Amino acid sequence: MKFSPLVQELIDSLKCLPGVGAKSAQRMAFHLLERNRRGGSKLSQTLALAMENIGHCEQCRNFTEEALCEICQSPKRKIATQLCIVETPADVIAIEQTGEFQGRYFVLMGHLSPLDGIGPDDLGLDILEKQLATGQFTEVILATNPTVEGEATAHFIAELTQTHDVEISRIAHGVPVGGELEYVDGNTLAHALSGRKNYSF
Amino acid sequence: MKFSPLVQELIDSLKCLPGVGAKSAQRMAFHLLERNRRGGSKLSQTLALAMENIGHCEQCRNFTEEALCEICQSPKRKIATQLCIVETPADVIAIEQTGEFQGRYFVLMGHLSPLDGIGPDDLGLDILEKQLATGQFTEVILATNPTVEGEATAHFIAELTQTHDVEISRIAHGVPVGGELEYVDGNTLAHALSGRKNYSF
Numbered sequence: 001m002k003f004s005p006l007v008q009e010l011i012d013s014l015k016c017l018p019g020v021g022a023k024s025a026q027r028m029a030f031h032l033l034e035r036n037r038r039g040g041s042k043l044s045q046t047l048a049l050a051m052e053n054i055g056h057c058e059q060c061r062n063f064t065e066e067a068l069c070e071i072c073q074s075p076k077r078k079i080a081t082q083l084c085i086v087e088t089p090a091d092v093i094a095i096e097q098t099g100e101f102q103g104r105y106f107v108l109m110g111h112l113s114p115l116d117g118i119g120p121d122d123l124g125l126d127i128l129e130k131q132l133a134t135g136q137f138t139e140v141i142l143a144t145n146p147t148v149e150g151e152a153t154a155h156f157i158a159e160l161t162q163t164h165d166v167e168i169s170r171i172a173h174g175v176p177v178g179g180e181l182e183y184v185d186g187n188t189l190a191h192a193l194s195g196r197k198n199y200s201f
Numbered sequence: 202m203k204f205s206p207l208v209q210e211l212i213d214s215l216k217c218l219p220g221v222g223a224k225s226a227q228r229m230a231f232h233l234l235e236r237n238r239r240g241g242s243k244l245s246q247t248l249a250l251a252m253e254n255i256g257h258c259e260q261c262r263n264f265t266e267e268a269l270c271e272i273c274q275s276p277k278r279k280i281a282t283q284l285c286i287v288e289t290p291a292d293v294i295a296i297e298q299t300g301e302f303q304g305r306y307f308v309l310m311g312h313l314s315p316l317d318g319i320g321p322d323d324l325g326l327d328i329l330e331k332q333l334a335t336g337q338f339t340e341v342i343l344a345t346n347p348t349v350e351g352e353a354t355a356h357f358i359a360e361l362t363q364t365h366d367v368e369i370s371r372i373a374h375g376v377p378v379g380g381e382l383e384y385v386d387g388n389t390l391a392h393a394l395s396g397r398k399n400y401s402f
């Protein structure tokens with residue numbers, strides 16, 4: 001005895017979502033069927049549109065349903081001389097929200113991970129090279145995550161970028177603003193110490 | 202700065218799933234877009250079919266895409282004299298998997314919960330009464346959960362059932378088979394003691 005074929009199919013389909021196992025999928029299916037059919041139908045339509053129409057920006061690889069994303073389309077950004085390299089679309093949003101950066105982005109959509117079979121080609125580094133070859137950019141900011149994989153990826157891209165005539169920088173590691181020293185991990189604290197600057201009065 | 206309109210819409214739509222907040226929805230959207238478009242499209246199609254076609258069995262209220270569910274359609278079950286009342290479709294499956302029950306079910310799709318505005322009508326008790334009025338059943342087994350709400354619901358249905366000429370039983374509470382007494386909660390242990398039976402040699 002199983003659920004009816006279509007109920008079972010719905011449960012199985014929901015398991016394609018990351019972090020959703022058999023029990024969660026069942027709970028989701030019952031919830032939609034019993035309490036939110038409108039939400040389920042809306043999700044169905046949006047999923048169809050999204051899977052069909054969302055691609056990668058031709059310049060920065062960010063997700064977009066147009067050829068160029070909103071940032072790459074912006075006249076101000078078109079003439080930007082700084083290129084900030086990040087791992088994910090969420091990182092773009094995080095940096096945009098600081099309001100401190102007016103340049104362009106390049107979104108790797110991940111990081112180098114030989115064990116998972118993710119190499120330079122999967123990160124679109126050939127597209128990155130073409131961007132650098134235009135000579136538009138005078139600085140490349142490596143803003144990958146401060147993780148082992150992020151550092152390795154930053155290092156790889158730094159070497160690749162060296163063959164072009166641009167400055168290469170890495171975002172600073174250090175104590176988070178507003179954080180208490182007591183609760184900062186040792187590695188971060190070591191970076192904060194070695195990266196210390198002269199006190200500016 | 203936000204994600205592109207369609208990416209944002211996908212993230213928002215995914216939030217209709219129970220237990221999925223902004224961060225999880227974002228992770229799900231990126232995962233589908235980047236690694237599993239086929240799964241996303243399949244989910245879209247199945248959702249549309251399911252929201253459109255899955256209804257409740259006319260007899261037992263379980264989810265089914267037909268007028269009667271598989272169990273209610275079975276010739277053996279059609280003449281069953283036992284009716285087992287459970288809270289959810291998952292409970293039907295759990296009982297079926299024991300292989301110990303050959304009767305019919307009635308699925309409440311929840312339990313009485315005045316605070317959430319869930320009353321007798323929401324549990325289909327009018328349909329239950331019609332089933333009992335046929336005179337087919339000689340025993341009603343109350344198999345709602347051993348929770349406060351489940352007990353209250355069982356009690357309510359027992360009173361309603363009393364007006365019909367049927368035996369009423371409640372599933373036994375006690376120590377789980379294979380469990381260690383030491384780890385059983387006091388309430389369950391009290392039930393296990395008060396429900397003790399003569400030892401059968």
Ligand SMILES: [Zn+2]
Nearest residue numbers: 057060069072
């Ligand atoms: Zn772009």
Ligand SMILES: [Zn+2]
Nearest residue numbers: 258261270273
């Ligand atoms: Zn049925």
